[in-house]
Amino acid sequence: MCDNCTNIIGTQEQFDALNAVIAKHKGTRGALIPVLHEAQEVYGYLPMEVQREIAEQLEIPLAEVYGVVSFYAQFSINPKGKYRVNVCMGTACYVKGSNDILDEFKQALGIDVGDCTEDGLFSLDACRCIGACGLAPVVTVNDEVFGKLEAEDVEGIVEKFKALEAEA
Amino acid sequence: MIKSTADIAKIRKAKHEDLMIRLDKDAKGTPEGGRMHLMVCAGTGCTSSKSLKIIEDLEARVQKAGLADEVKIVKTGCFGLCAQGPIVMVYPDQTMYTLVTPEDVDEIFESHVVGGVPVARLIAGADDAKAIEEKTDGTDFFGKQMRVALRNCGAIDPECIDEYLARDGYLALEKCITEMEPEDVIDLMKASQLRGRGGAGFPTGVKWGFAASQQQEEKYVCCNADEGDPGAFMDRSVLEGDPHSIIEAMAIAGYAIGASQGYIYVRAEYPIAVQRLSMAIEQAYKYGLLGSDILGKGFKFDLELRLGAGAFVCGEETALMTSVEGKRGEPRPRPPFPAVKGLFGQPTILNNVETYANVPVIILKAAEWFNSIGTEKAKGTKVFAVGGKIRNTGLVEIPMGTTLREIVYEIGGGIPKGKHFKAAQTGGPSGGCIPASEMDTPIDYDNLIALGSMMGSGGLIVMDEDTCMVDLAKFFLEFTVDESCGKCPPCRIGTKRMLEIVTRITEGKGTLEDLDKLEILAKNIKNAALCGLGQTAPNPVLSTMKYFRDEYIAHVVDKKCPAGVCKSMVRFVIFDDTCKRCGICKKNCPTGAITGDREHPFVIDQDKCIKCGVCMEKCPFKSILKNA
Numbered sequence: 001m002c003d004n005c006t007n008i009i010g011t012q013e014q015f016d017a018l019n020a021v022i023a024k025h026k027g028t029r030g031a032l033i034p035v036l037h038e039a040q041e042v043y044g045y046l047p048m049e050v051q052r053e054i055a056e057q058l059e060i061p062l063a064e065v066y067g068v069v070s071f072y073a074q075f076s077i078n079p080k081g082k083y084r085v086n087v088c089m090g091t092a093c094y095v096k097g098s099n100d101i102l103d104e105f106k107q108a109l110g111i112d113v114g115d116c117t118e119d120g121l122f123s124l125d126a127c128r129c130i131g132a133c134g135l136a137p138v139v140t141v142n143d144e145v146f147g148k149l150e151a152e153d154v155e156g157i158v159e160k161f162k163a164l165e166a167e168a
Numbered sequence: 169m170i171k172s173t174a175d176i177a178k179i180r181k182a183k184h185e186d187l188m189i190r191l192d193k194d195a196k197g198t199p200e201g202g203r204m205h206l207m208v209c210a211g212t213g214c215t216s217s218k219s220l221k222i223i224e225d226l227e228a229r230v231q232k233a234g235l236a237d238e239v240k241i242v243k244t245g246c247f248g249l250c251a252q253g254p255i256v257m258v259y260p261d262q263t264m265y266t267l268v269t270p271e272d273v274d275e276i277f278e279s280h281v282v283g284g285v286p287v288a289r290l291i292a293g294a295d296d297a298k299a300i301e302e303k304t305d306g307t308d309f310f311g312k313q314m315r316v317a318l319r320n321c322g323a324i325d326p327e328c329i330d331e332y333l334a335r336d337g338y339l340a341l342e343k344c345i346t347e348m349e350p351e352d353v354i355d356l357m358k359a360s361q362l363r364g365r366g367g368a369g370f371p372t373g374v375k376w377g378f379a380a381s382q383q384q385e386e387k388y389v390c391c392n393a394d395e396g397d398p399g400a401f402m403d404r405s406v407l408e409g410d411p412h413s414i415i416e417a418m419a420i421a422g423y424a425i426g427a428s429q430g431y432i433y434v435r436a437e438y439p440i441a442v443q444r445l446s447m448a449i450e451q452a453y454k455y456g457l458l459g460s461d462i463l464g465k466g467f468k469f470d471l472e473l474r475l476g477a478g479a480f481v482c483g484e485e486t487a488l489m490t491s492v493e494g495k496r497g498e499p500r501p502r503p504p505f506p507a508v509k510g511l512f513g514q515p516t517i518l519n520n521v522e523t524y525a526n527v528p529v530i531i532l533k534a535a536e537w538f539n540s541i542g543t544e545k546a547k548g549t550k551v552f553a554v555g556g557k558i559r560n561t562g563l564v565e566i567p568m569g570t571t572l573r574e575i576v577y578e579i580g581g582g583i584p585k586g587k588h589f590k591a592a593q594t595g596g597p598s599g600g601c602i603p604a605s606e607m608d609t610p611i612d613y614d615n616l617i618a619l620g621s622m623m624g625s626g627g628l629i630v631m632d633e634d635t636c637m638v639d640l641a642k643f644f645l646e647f648t649v650d651e652s653c654g655k656c657p658p659c660r661i662g663t664k665r666m667l668e669i670v671t672r673i674t675e676g677k678g679t680l681e682d683l684d685k686l687e688i689l690a691k692n693i694k695n696a697a698l699c700g701l702g703q704t705a706p707n708p709v710l711s712t713m714k715y716f717r718d719e720y721i722a723h724v725v726d727k728k729c730p731a732g733v734c735k736s737m738v739r740f741v742i743f744d745d746t747c748k749r750c751g752i753c754k755k756n757c758p759t760g761a762i763t764g765d766r767e768h769p770f771v772i773d774q775d776k777c778i779k780c781g782v783c784m785e786k787c788p789f790k791s792i793l794k795n796a
Contacts, residue, residue, distance in 0.1 A: 029512065030474070030494035037436065037475055064495075071496040071653075072477030074436055090398035091593065091629045092555035094643055128478065130437055131401035133555035134213040134250025134562055145216035 009049045010042075017042045018050065022057045032060060032068055036075055045076045073128070081116045081123030083161045085109070088138040090129025097151070098137040102126055104154040105139075121165060122158070171456045173342055173463050176333065183334035189260040190323065197260075202240045204281065207257040209322065211246035211408050212401070212440055213562075218270055219254035225273040230281070239281055245321035245409015249309060251561035252292060257322065265290040309560055312579050314541070316549045317365075317402075317525035318565045321409030326444050329451040332412040338457050340531035341416050344423050345465045353424040354380055357527070359535035361547045366392055366483075366520030367595065367624045368700070369546070369613040372527075375517055378507035379425040382515035387427035389418050390511060390518040392488055393434040393441070396480040397596030398647070400627030402551040403521035405563055407434065407441035410525065411448035415471060417524035419458065420531065422469040425517055429470050433488050436475045445473055480597075480651035484699045485518045486510075487653070498655045499699035520625065522551055542568035546612035556593075556629035559584050569610040572602055576630060587632035591715065595624030597644045597651075598704030600711025601637070620711040622704070636733035637716040638723050642670045644708035648701065659702030662693040666709060674734040678724040687713065732794045735779045740792055742783075744769045747791040753783035 008015045021038040025031040035054055040046050046069055055062040069075045087093075087102045102124075106112060109122050116123040132138045135147025139157065146157060171179075186201025197203035208214075208223045226241045247255045252266035256276065263286045265276065272290060279285050315321075324331040332338070344353050358373030379387060391414060395403040407414065418430045434442055449471055452458040460468045474492050481487045482497040489511045491497035510516025526548060530538045542548050546568040552575065555561050559581030566575065572592055576582065583589055591601040600621035602609070609615050613623050631640070645667040654660045669686050672678045690706030697703045713720060722728050729737040742753070742762075747770055754762040754770065761777040764770030772783070784792040 030492050032494035033477060033491065034475065037477065067496050068494070072479050074476075074478035091596065091627065091643070092399045092561070094398075095556045095629060095631055095635055095640075128396065128437065128480070129398035129400070130212070131395070131404045132213050132216050132250075133399055133401055133553060134253060135216055136555060136561070138216070147216055 007049075009047075009053060014042050018053065019057075022054060026058060031058060032065065033072075036065075036069060040075060045079050047077065079116065079120070081121055082165075083122050083141050085122055085124045086127040086130075086140045087125070088128075088130050088132070088136070088140070089126045090131075090133065090136070092129075092133035093137040096136045100151045101137055101139060101149055101154060104151045105158075108154055108158045122161070171463070173346070176338065176342070176455065176457075176463070179330055180333040180336075180339075183330040187324075187331065187334050193260050193262060195260055197238075199237075202238045203260075204239045205242050205259040206239065206276075206281070207242045207244040207259065207322065209245070209247055209253060209255045210243040210440075211250075211405055212438070213246065213250035214253040214255060215440065217254050219268075221270045222254055222256065222268055222273060225270055226277065229273065229277040233277075233282070235281070242325045243327065244324065245326050246318075246405040246563060247322040248313075248318065248405075248563035248565075249292075249560060250563065251559065255322075258286070261286065264292050266292040309562075309564075309579055309581070312570070312574060313565050314549050314567050315565050316529055316541075317406060317522050317551055318409070318563065319529065320413065321405055321563075324410070326409050326411055327447055329412060329448065329455060332410070336532060337412055337528075338416050340528035341419050341423075341457065342463060343531060344420050345462065345467045350380060350424045350426065353420065353531070356531065356535055357424070360530045360538040361535075362523065362526055362530060362538065363546060363613065364520055365522035365526070365550065365626070367598065367622060369623060372519060372523055375507060375519070376421060376424050378505070379427075379515045379517045382508060384515055386429075386512075386514045387425055388511045388514055388516040389421045389425065389427045389430040390489065390492070390516055391418055391430070391432040391524060392483060392485070392518055392520050393432055393438075394476045394483045394488060395435060395438075395521070395625060396483045396651075397598075397625045397627045399553060399555050399593075399596060399629045400625045401553045402563055402626050404435075404438050404441050406521050406525050406551075407438065408444055411441075411444045412452065413528055414445075414521060414524045415448055415452050415458065417527035418471060419462065419469045420527055421517060421519070421524075423467055425515070427517075428468045429472075431472050431474050431492050431511070433474045433476060433482070433492055436477055442473065442475065449473065479653070480647075481653045481699070481701050484701055487699065488518065489516065496653075498653045499701075501698060522626070543610060543612045545614055550611070550623070550626060552626045552628045554580050554628050554630065557583050557587065557632040557635075558630040566611075568612045571608050571610055573607040575611075575628065576607070580630070583630065583632050587634065590631045590633050590635060591637070593621075593629040593631065593640070593708075594627065595622040595704075595707070596627050597647045598622060598700065598707055599624045600707045601631075601640075601715055603715040605715075620707065620714055622707070634731055634733070636674075636729055636731035637712040637719050638670065638674055638729070639731075639733045641709045641712045642667065642674055645670055645705070648705040652701065652705075656696075656698035656702060658693045658696040659698065659705060662689055662697075663702070663705050665689060666693070666706065670709065673720065673723050674729070675736045676723065676727045676734075678720075680724055683713070683720055683724065728795065730795075738779045738781075738794055739774060740772055740777060740779065740781065740784055740794055742770045742772060743791045743793060745791075746789055748789050750788065752786050752788065753792060756782050756786045758782065 025035045051065050055065040113126050137149050139146045186198050188195040189197050230239050254268050256265040256268050279287050354376050362372045363369040479497045482491045484499045487497040487499040506516045549565050549567050551565045564579050591603045593601050616623050649663050649667050652659045669682050690710050693706050722730050759776050761773045
């Protein structure tokens with residue numbers, strides 16, 4: 001037994017939610033991916049302790065769990081920002097200049113793709129086609145969608161969320 | 169509570185009456201269904217432009233005015249005209265409003281709902297005469313189309329099973345399990361000559377036949393809703409607009425091959441589709457259309473949803489099944505084919521969303537009807553997601569054999585900003601380009617392969633002269649390099665090497681020898697890669713080299729990018745003849761690369777220039793040119 005197993009991971013609430021998720025799926029075939037999805041919902045990402053807990057409880061080797069986590073792009077082992085900026089890099093967006101938009105975000109936030117700002121506010125990712133090709137080029141920030149963008153619009157988007165944060 | 173066929177028939181009939189006003193302009197409506205329906209698109213495209221707020225506001229207005237029984241606000245699926253969204257369709261008048269904003273709600277409500285007078289300024293194509301040419305003419309967009317797979321998208325509320333029933337929903341399933349033997353279903357599918365809509369075009373009936381002939385107890389039916397091709401969103405629209413058609417078709421497939429369990433593997437990037445599917449599955453269980461004794465006829469079929477996690481390779485059939493099993497989604501060699509040994513080692517059939525969407529119609533309308541549409545070797549219709557440099561971005565469903573010219577100019581409304589058509593890209597990272605010279609080729613599986621492209625799932629990206637074909641090839645290679653699962657070396661190493669060469673070319677460091685190397689590498693990867701991803705990964709390079717070799721040569725020999733996209737080759741030059749020496753460019757240059765003053769001509773130091781293009785943008789006299 002490892003020391004971590006008896007410890008609570010994250011807050012008590014998060015830990016209870018994690019256990020509930022595992023209990024719900026345990027026993028069904030191919031349970032690992034649904035469990036990882038829901039665990040990521042709980043924690044925002046999949047830290048090693050969470051992977052270990054899942055491995056123990058589902059009786060799957062930790063190496064296999066980590067193998068799955070690292071294989072799929074949607075699973076992250078690093079924390080994401082409070083505002084997750086995703087620039088769509090689908091073909092329709094690309095031919096309409098999403099590359100320039102991505103560059104603009106890199107400059108405006110001062111981070112590279114896959115990184116998170118030091119204050120934990122923003123993270124930047126280039127994502128796969130989200131299917132809103134009619135609005136190309138498209139950027140999502142958490143669940144909000146910004147379409148038909150020009151590079152000049154980027155600063156306004158960043159400012160909008162910064163202002164939101166200043167209010168709160 | 170399990171409903172009998174009689175119960176279902178009763179619901180179907182009653183709801184059909186309620187929905188008559190959507191089919192007949194003179195229909196009066198019913199007490200239950202109301203006199204007017206406002207259908208608002210709630211697909212991903214339109215919800216991104218605040219259509220949910222429009223729905224909310226319309227509902228509030230209707231409630232407040234006490235009209236809730238008479239006027240129904242219906243959340244519906246994709247109409248296809250995504251570039252003009254959000255779209256609101258009003259029945260029985262059949263008025264289509266485009267580009268509606270929440271600010272327009274009051275006017276629509278007061279003028280149209282209460283006063284009976286449509287709001288002219290929001291009607292598609294009803295602007296002043298000049299603007300009509302610029303805007304979409306609704307008749308052209310819809311006139312050439314034939315909606316089979318998309319039959320219910322935009323016509324029903326996808327969250328209401330009764331509305332699906334009213335459109336003959338689950339009638340095909342009922343027909344199969346009450347009147348037909350499993351062999352009859354397979355024979356009918358074979359006779360229809362339906363081919364897989366996911367890309368490869370394998371005959372669906374034959375696939376089902378293979379699985380049916382396996383003697384195992386346990387078999388599976390899977391649906392590939394892992395629509396990963398960038399620029400393709402037809403599967404998403406079907407799932408969002410008509411989820412029950414997929415459930416019905418999968419149950420039919422289960423009956424035909426002798427399976428009692430199905431899985432839908434859907435992309436996690438499609439939250440609305442996931443939510444509507446879960447809702448639809450729940451409703452189908454409630455009505456006894458899924459479960460242990462469907463319609464009381466003793467047929468058992470269960471259905472589960474599985475979410476992808478962002479891996480393009482999982483669209484490949486063996487990788488998808490491995491992923492459903494909860495593992496890394498890596499493909500495996502075939503044979504054994506999934507019909508023999510698939511999910512959990514059992515016989516399995518896997519079809520694409522659009523393929524399934526065709527099944528119930530084929531069962532109800534017979535194979536001959538389906539056969540009469542399309543070309544010699546490709547029957548029926550195909551949905552294309554048309555995007556890129558085109559006016560009417562959106563979904564179109566056309567009979568097989570329609571030409572690219574018809575899609576781009578008649579349905580798509582042509583290229584915006586007076587630019588010219590250069591090529592269309594089909595099949596995403598597995599496909600290739602169709603140049604302007606081939607625009608009149610009838611589109612079907614075999615013709616596209618002959619052109620060096622492929623149907624793929626149906627993404628069709630239009631490009632104009634501003635697109636650099638070498639850069640496009642690089643874009644797709646970056647995609648495949650990133651998405652290669654790494655299991656087989658030809659794909660893992662080969663595509664990486666190809667990317668290195670193409671990158672070199674876009675940086676102006678390529679040689680003619682590189683072009684030969686690219687071709688040899690491409691052919692070897694095609695022959696040696698394990699799965700469809702690797703085998704098709706070189707296609708974007710091969711097809712752009714085939715049709716746009718001159719652009720590659722320009723990059724390699726002249727060190728020029730004709731489209732002005734490849735940054736390292738772009739040169740900005742100031743023309744002294746027209747330059748007024750105002751100094752605006754110098755002020756705006758972020759690297760101080762521009763020198764000059766009133767007395768001395770302005771020049772750009774090419775070594776300091778980072779090719780950002782700000783100077784060209786800011787010059788009031790258009791004296792700075794790119795690539796001159």
